[in-house]
Amino acid sequence: MSEPIDLLLRPTWVVPVIPDRVALKGHSVAIRDGAIVAVLPADEADRRFTAKEIADLPGHALIPGLVNLHAHASMSLMRGIADDLPLMQWLQEAIWPAEGKHVSHAFVRDGTALAADEMLRGGITTCNEMYFHPDAAAEAFAAAGMRATVGVAVLEFPTPYAANADEYFRKGLAARDKWQGHPLIRFAMAPHAPYTVSDDSLARVASLAAELDCPIHMHIHETAHEIAESLSQHGVRPLARLARLGLLGPGMIAVHAVHLDAAEIELLASQGCAIAHCPSSNMKLASGIAPVAAMLDKGLTVGLGTDGAASNNRLDLFEEMRQAALLAKVSTMDPTVVPAHTALRMATLDGAKALGLDHLIGSIEPGKRADLCAVALDTVNNTPCFDPVSHLVYVAGRESVAHVWVDGEKRVEKGRTVLRNSNKELIGIATMWQTRLEC
Ligand SMILES: CSC[C@H]1O[C@@H](n2cnc3c(O)ncnc32)[C@H](O)[C@@H]1O
Numbered sequence: 001m002s003e004p005i006d007l008l009l010r011p012t013w014v015v016p017v018i019p020d021r022v023a024l025k026g027h028s029v030a031i032r033d034g035a036i037v038a039v040l041p042a043d044e045a046d047r048r049f050t051a052k053e054i055a056d057l058p059g060h061a062l063i064p065g066l067v068n069l070h071a072h073a074s075m076s077l078m079r080g081i082a083d084d085l086p087l088m089q090w091l092q093e094a095i096w097p098a099e100g101k102h103v104s105h106a107f108v109r110d111g112t113a114l115a116a117d118e119m120l121r122g123g124i125t126t127c128n129e130m131y132f133h134p135d136a137a138a139e140a141f142a143a144a145g146m147r148a149t150v151g152v153a154v155l156e157f158p159t160p161y162a163a164n165a166d167e168y169f170r171k172g173l174a175a176r177d178k179w180q181g182h183p184l185i186r187f188a189m190a191p192h193a194p195y196t197v198s199d200d201s202l203a204r205v206a207s208l209a210a211e212l213d214c215p216i217h218m219h220i221h222e223t224a225h226e227i228a229e230s231l232s233q234h235g236v237r238p239l240a241r242l243a244r245l246g247l248l249g250p251g252m253i254a255v256h257a258v259h260l261d262a263a264e265i266e267l268l269a270s271q272g273c274a275i276a277h278c279p280s281s282n283m284k285l286a287s288g289i290a291p292v293a294a295m296l297d298k299g300l301t302v303g304l305g306t307d308g309a310a311s312n313n314r315l316d317l318f319e320e321m322r323q324a325a326l327l328a329k330v331s332t333m334d335p336t337v338v339p340a341h342t343a344l345r346m347a348t349l350d351g352a353k354a355l356g357l358d359h360l361i362g363s364i365e366p367g368k369r370a371d372l373c374a375v376a377l378d379t380v381n382n383t384p385c386f387d388p389v390s391h392l393v394y395v396a397g398r399e400s401v402a403h404v405w406v407d408g409e410k411r412v413e414k415g416r417t418v419l420r421n422s423n424k425e426l427i428g429i430a431t432m433w434q435t436r437l438e439c
C-alpha cells in the first residue's frame with residue numbers, strides 16, 4: 001500500500017546541508033502537512049508514495065530555504081536615500097531624521113511587504129527582523145507567508161513609535177502577545193545597540209529574554225567608534241558591559257561583531273552566542289571585516305544577514321554567501337577558509353541554530369518543516385556542473401531561484417511570488433512612499 005503525501009519534489013540534486021558536504025543526485029523529497037516525510041532515491045519514492053502533486057525539477061538543486069539572520073525589512077522604502085557614508089553619519093544625518101518623520105505602522109507594513117517579496121523571490125524563507133512597529137512587520141510577514149522572528153525593538157531615544165524605553169517594551173511585548181501561537185511568527189528581544197540602550201534597559205532585556213525564552217538580537221561591535229565611545233563613557237568595551245549585565249548566552253545573536261579581539265571571540269564562543277555576519281553592509285559602510293575564520297575556528301555559530309536595504313542595498317543572501325566566502329579568504333590570505341559548503345551552511349542551518357529554530361528548519365531532513373528553495377542550475381553559466389554547491393555560492397545568483405515553499409506551501413513559482421497580487425501593486429505602493437519621503 002502506498003503512503004499518501006501532499007507533494008513529491010524530484011530535483012536533479014538535493015543539497016540537504018545535514019549531512020554536511022553532500023549533494024544527493026536522483027533523490028526525491030516527500031512532503032505531508034507542511035513537513036518533510038522522507039528524502040530518498042527517486043525510484044523508491046515512486047514506489048512508496050502517492051502524491052497529490054508531483055514537481056519534476058530537472059537541472060534544479062533543492063536547498064533549504066535561506067535564513068536572513070539580520071534585517072530591517074521596511075528600510076526597503078529608504079533604499080538609496082543615503083549611500084557612501086560611514087555608519088554614524090549615515091544614521092545621524094540621514095536615516096534617523098527620515099525615520100523620525102516618516103516611520104508609522106503603515107510605513108512598516110508596506111516596507112516589510114516590499115522586502116518580503118524580494119526576499120522570497122531570492123530564496124529567503126525566514127527573516128530575523130529588527131525595526132519599529134513590530135506588529136506591522138509581523139502582519140506583513142504573515143500576509144506574505146514568510147517565516148519571521150520579529151524583534152521587540154528597544155532604544156532610549158524618542159521616535160514617533162515610542163516616547164521612551166518603557167513604551168518600546170510595552171508596545172513590543174503587546175505585539176508579541178498578539179502573535180503568540182502563529183505558525184510562522186516568533187518574537188525576540190531587539191535592543192538596538194550598546195550606544196543607544198541604557199544599563200537599566202539592557203538588564204530588563206536580559207531578564208525578559210530568560211523569562212520568555214527568546215533570542216536577543218543586537219548590533220554589537222560594528223565600528224571602531226562604538227568601542228572608543230564605550231571606553232570613554234563606561235570605561236569598558238561594549239561586550240564587557242553586556243557580559244556584566246547578563247546579556248551573553250546561547251540566545252544572543254550579535255550582529256556585525258566586526259571589531260573583536262581574541263579574548264572577545266573566546267568569550268562569545270564560551271557563552272554559546274551566535275553571530276549575524278553582514279559582509280555587504282560592513283563593506284559598504286566601511287565598518288571593517290568581521291573575523292569570521294577565527295570565529296568558526298572557535299566553534300561559534302555564524303549565520304548571514306543582509307542588514308537593511310538602506311545600507312546593503314540588496315536583500316540577497318546568494319550575494320552574502322559569495323561575499324562571506326571571498327572576504328574571509330582575502331582577509332586571512334587563506335583560500336581554504338569559508339569554502340562553498342560552509343557559506344551555504346551559514347545561510348541555512350547556522351542561521352536557524354542562532355534563532356533556536358534548527359529543530360524546525362535549516363536542513364532537508366525528515367521531521368523538519370518544508371521550507372525549501374529550488375534553484376535552476378541548467379543555464380549556460382551553470383553548465384557544466386561538477387558540484388552544485390560550488391555553483392550555488394560562486395555562480396548562481398538569486399535570479400536562478402525558481403520555486404520556493406514555506407511550511408510546504410508554494411510561495412514562489414517560476415520566480416514570481418504567488419500570494420502577492422502583482423508587481424504593479426507593489427511598485428505603486430513603493431512609489432507612493434517615495435513621493436512622501438521626497439517632501
Ligand atoms: C531598533 S529599530 C532599528 C534601528 O537600527 C537602525 N539601523 C539600520 N542598520 C543599522 C546598522 O547597520 N547599525 C546600526 N543601526 C542600524 C535603523 O535605522 C533603526 O533606527
Ligand SMILES: [Zn+2]
Pocket residue numbers: 070071072219255307308
Ligand atoms: Zn542592522
